[in-house]
Amino acid sequence: MDLVESAADHEFRLEARDWLQHNRPAESLPSPDASREAFEANRAWERVLFEAGWAAVSWPVEYGGRGLGLWEWMIFEEEYFAAGLGPRAAQNGMFLLAPSLFEFGTEAQKAALLPRIAGVEDMWAQGWSEPEAGSDLAGVRVNARRDDAAGGWRVNGQKTWSTRAPFCNRLFALVRTDPESTRHHGLSYLLIDLEAPGVTVRPVRKLGDQIGFGEIFFDDVFVSDADVLGEVGQGWKVAMATTGSERGLILRSPGRFLASAQRLVDLCRKTPDASAAQRRDVTEAWIRAQAYRYGGMKTMTRIAEGGSIGAESSINKVFWSEMDVRAHEIALDLLAERAEIDTDWWHGFITSMATPIFAGTNEIQRNIVAERVLGMPRSGR
Amino acid sequence: MRFAPTEDQLAFADAIRGFLSRACPAEAVREAWETGTPPAVWKGLGELGLLTLLAPEELGGGGSELELFAAFDEVGRAAAPGPIVETAAVAVPLLARFAPELLTVETVAAGVSATTTAVMPYACSGAGLLLGEELRLVDLADVERPGPALDDSRAVVSLPDDVLRGASVLASGAEAAAAVATARHRA
Numbered sequence: 001m002d003l004v005e006s007a008a009d010h011e012f013r014l015e016a017r018d019w020l021q022h023n024r025p026a027e028s029l030p031s032p033d034a035s036r037e038a039f040e041a042n043r044a045w046e047r048v049l050f051e052a053g054w055a056a057v058s059w060p061v062e063y064g065g066r067g068l069g070l071w072e073w074m075i076f077e078e079e080y081f082a083a084g085l086g087p088r089a090a091q092n093g094m095f096l097l098a099p100s101l102f103e104f105g106t107e108a109q110k111a112a113l114l115p116r117i118a119g120v121e122d123m124w125a126q127g128w129s130e131p132e133a134g135s136d137l138a139g140v141r142v143n144a145r146r147d148d149a150a151g152g153w154r155v156n157g158q159k160t161w162s163t164r165a166p167f168c169n170r171l172f173a174l175v176r177t178d179p180e181s182t183r184h185h186g187l188s189y190l191l192i193d194l195e196a197p198g199v200t201v202r203p204v205r206k207l208g209d210q211i212g213f214g215e216i217f218f219d220d221v222f223v224s225d226a227d228v229l230g231e232v233g234q235g236w237k238v239a240m241a242t243t244g245s246e247r248g249l250i251l252r253s254p255g256r257f258l259a260s261a262q263r264l265v266d267l268c269r270k271t272p273d274a275s276a277a278q279r280r281d282v283t284e285a286w287i288r289a290q291a292y293r294y295g296g297m298k299t300m301t302r303i304a305e306g307g308s309i310g311a312e313s314s315i316n317k318v319f320w321s322e323m324d325v326r327a328h329e330i331a332l333d334l335l336a337e338r339a340e341i342d343t344d345w346w347h348g349f350i351t352s353m354a355t356p357i358f359a360g361t362n363e364i365q366r367n368i369v370a371e372r373v374l375g376m377p378r379s380g381r
Numbered sequence: 382m383r384f385a386p387t388e389d390q391l392a393f394a395d396a397i398r399g400f401l402s403r404a405c406p407a408e409a410v411r412e413a414w415e416t417g418t419p420p421a422v423w424k425g426l427g428e429l430g431l432l433t434l435l436a437p438e439e440l441g442g443g444g445s446e447l448e449l450f451a452a453f454d455e456v457g458r459a460a461a462p463g464p465i466v467e468t469a470a471v472a473v474p475l476l477a478r479f480a481p482e483l484l485t486v487e488t489v490a491a492g493v494s495a496t497t498t499a500v501m502p503y504a505c506s507g508a509g510l511l512l513g514e515e516l517r518l519v520d521l522a523d524v525e526r527p528g529p530a531l532d533d534s535r536a537v538v539s540l541p542d543d544v545l546r547g548a549s550v551l552a553s554g555a556e557a558a559a560a561v562a563t564a565r566h567r568a
Contacts, residue, residue: 336498337496337498337500338500338539339531340500340530340531340532340535340537341500341527341529341530341539343528343529346530346531
């Protein structure tokens with residue numbers, strides 16, 4: 001085991017830090033979920049990132065990346081969040097769709113889509129949840145009917161809780177292509193154009209007033225055969241590659257929580273009357289973020305040596321979501337009566353409250369851990 | 382001993398509940414995020430006598446804390462926005478005791494907020510009490526409109542130093558401290 005950064009890695013870290021210091025936006029960016037303007041401001045910055053070759057550190061150069069490995073990606077993310085930069089407008093395409101594209105996409109799909117993701121030309125939303133299906137994706141009902149004459153599928157139904165969908169132009173979605181099928185059989189992974197005829201996107205205003213969230217209605221929307229990712233009927237398998245990334249490391253890089261733990265430490269330093277118990281809470285939050293980082297390094301070592309994330313990503317999801325909620329609770333406690341008017345922290349707090357629910361509820365994650373990691377009997381459903 | 386509300390106390394709470402169910406539905410609470418305390422709710426609670434329950438009788442008071450608490454249940458149920466507890470349970474009895482000349486119909490109509498720190502809720506009220514070792518009063522008329530808060534209907538603002546320095550002392554000493562402590566517990 002070697003936990004010391006190599007000279008080459010350290011040099012890369014300094015290069016990234018230096019570039020970010022000189023090129024980051026002068027004013028801190030609003031959340032890309034807040035409004036159309038906020039989304040476009042983030043997108044413009046992410047284009048700058050792309051043009052300098054920093055958008056997708058671990059992707060091959062031909063797809064718009066920097067041609068480096070996962071270690072460099074993790075280092076870059078640490079520097080990115082430490083520089084005060086937040087989650088990206090393009091994160092769904094970058095971190096959720098791209099892993100499935102790399103694993104299941106045809107050469108033509110990869111060549112056409114990946115550079116447009118890195119270059120923020122296509123902005124992707126995720127079409128997983130439905131009114132009757134969320135954490136249990138096997139309940140998906142949106143259906144696609146075969147249209148042989150046109151060479152594709154006709155999609156009907158409704159998706160919901162789709163982050164940034166009102167601002168995005170494309171959607172990766174799990175739909176039922178076999179009407180006779182049940183559960184996770186007979187699903188396919190479609191790449192849908194949100195500007196196609198028959199698509200209606202309605203914004204849903206969130207607690208905290210952000211409108212980058214929505215429900216999507218399909219009325220006989222045409223999707224060509226070229227826009228099916230993986231084989232027809234194999235959507236579950238393709239989606240699991242995405243879901244593993246989402247619940248696992250990629251959506252919540254350690255850098256994000258290290259930066260948030262550091263902000264908590266800074267807040268505590270500025271709170272002279274913090275009690276011993278509060279200082280202990282802050283220290284524990286900082287330790288949790290470090291533990292998450294080392295956990296991430298362990299996972300990446302396994303991936304680098306040919307392993308995969310697998311069901312352990314569910315442990316990760318439970319850990320980072322509970323860590324996120326707790327860090328914000330500690331901050332509000334330190335702020336005391338100022339908590340109500342400290343926009344950053346209370347906003348972060350109500351956003352964190354959603355994390356045990358989204359990306360698959362923690363209840364579902366615990367079932368997965370019990371059954372697939374610990375080998376316990378299946379729960380009654 | 383009888384640890385239960387009287388018929389009169391229940392009737393008062395019922396009146397508050399009936400009024401708020403008409404005047405303060407969920408839509409009115411949401412509107413208050415943008416526009417502050419709904420004037421109709423404030424006026425109606427005043428007319429029902431809730432705000433001045435603990436004032437002297439000539440100002441419509443003479444009630445007890447028992448009526449007040451039964452009514453606050455209903456205020457909470459409706460999530461009614463406004464410095465209701467601050468005015469009725471804190472400001473009115475403290476002003477009645479230490480600065481009766483300030484306790485007028487106009488003062489109550491404008492609302493009086495209260496805080497134990499420099500962070501004042503309902504900054505759109507006419508005045509605010511600072512509950513420390515001393516009892517002090519700040520004029521909120523010139524305080525800037527608050528920025529966004531977790532619950533915008535509460536209009537929370539961190540009072541600037543010059544406003545705090547300009548606060549007038551209404552009462553100090555052991556008697557004031559004890560009364561303030563009682564008010565804090567009541568709120």
